[in-house]
Amino acid sequence: xxxxxxxxxxxxxxxxxxxxxxxxxxxxxxxxxxxxxxxxxxxxxxxxxxxxxxxxxxxxxxxxxxxxxxxxxxxxxxxxxxxxxxxxxxxxxxxxxxxxxxxxxxxxxxxxxxxxxxxxxxxxxxxxxxxxxxxxxxxxxxxxxxxxxxxxxxxxxxxxxxxxxxxxxxxxxxxxxxxxxxxxxxxxxxxxxxxxxxxxxxxxxxxx
Numbered sequence: 001x002x003x004x005x006x007x008x009x010x011x012x013x014x015x016x017x018x019x020x021x022x023x024x025x026x027x028x029x030x031x032x033x034x035x036x037x038x039x040x041x042x043x044x045x046x047x048x049x050x051x052x053x054x055x056x057x058x059x060x061x062x063x064x065x066x067x068x069x070x071x072x073x074x075x076x077x078x079x080x081x082x083x084x085x086x087x088x089x090x091x092x093x094x095x096x097x098x099x100x101x102x103x104x105x106x107x108x109x110x111x112x113x114x115x116x117x118x119x120x121x122x123x124x125x126x127x128x129x130x131x132x133x134x135x136x137x138x139x140x141x142x143x144x145x146x147x148x149x150x151x152x153x154x155x156x157x158x159x160x161x162x163x164x165x166x167x168x169x170x171x172x173x174x175x176x177x178x179x180x181x182x183x184x185x186x187x188x189x190x191x192x193x194x195x196x197x198x199x200x201x202x203x204x205x206x207x208x
Contacts (some may be wrong), residue, residue, distance in 0.1 A: 001152070001174075001175060001177075001178060002152050002175055002176055002178075002179060002195070003152075003178075004178070004179050004180045004181075006152070007176070007179050007181070007191070007195055008181075010194070010195050010198050010199060011186075011191050011194045011195055011198070013198060014194040014197070014198060017198060017202060023042060023043065023046040023047065024043070024047070026039075026042060027039040027040070027042045027043045027119060028119070028122075030042065031119060036068065037061065037064065037065050037068065039119060040064075040068070040116050040119060041061070043115050043116075043119060044107065044108060044112055044115070044116075047115055047127075048107075048108070048111055048112040048115055050111075051107055051108075051109050051111065051112060052107045052108070052112065054106075054107065055106045055107030056107065058106075059106075059107050064105065064108075067101060067102070067105065070101075071097070071098055071101060071102075074094045074097050074098050075098065075120050075121060077091065077094050078091070078094075078121045078124045078125075079121075081121070081123065081124050082123045082124065082188070083123060083124055083125075083126070083173065083187075083188055083189045083192070084173070084177070084188060086124060088166055088169050088170050088173070089166075089170075092166055095162060095165070095166050095169075096162045096163075096166075098113075098117060099113050099114075099117070099161075099162035099165050099166075100161075100162050102116050102117065103160070103162075109160075110160040110161075110165075111127075111128065111129050111130065113165075114126065114127045114128050114165065115127050118189065118190075118193070122187045122189060122190060123187050123188075123189060124189065125169070125189065126168070126169060126172055126189055126192055126193055127193045128158070128165070128168060128196075129197075129201055131200050131201040131204045131205070132196050132197070132200050132201060133157065133158040133160075133164075133168075134155060134156050134157035134158060135157055135158075136204060139155075141204055141207045141208075142155045142204070143155060144207065145199070145200065145203050145204065146199070146203070147199040147200065153175075153199070153200070156171070172192060172196075176188075176192055
């Protein structure tokens, strides 16, 4: 279980470490000003670049816009919810539909789906990447991470499907349930993503 002091000290370093952070702020501003599709596209082109770059020439913007429109009734069920107090099992059908629909789109796929879901509701959903999902090799690098050696993080592989994403949300809720977090500038869900990125993704990348 993650301790509050470790959590707070880590996320304070995010802006210093992650130079793409401003793209996130820009994407949020776009959404707030009703440029929703533009905001999602910006995040896909920056924070999901590894996959999106292969499909950008053929990406169907109008089709994507229609997909978001069709998913809105499912997203609306999460309005007013918060990561700390939601029972994700009660919404597994909605999460299944949203995640499967978004992840089936070339260029978005499994990592991008979590990013779109997060931007759609920044208080409920979490982002993940291939490092956080535990799918990178060599596996021994995970056991060399400080957060793992100190017993704060269990090495676990999440598959690329909605059931694993649901389990990831539940696992993260349990892992961070005792964190005292009162900051208003960023949601608790965003702070968790920053912590995971700083303690899993970046140190793993440095070993490659």
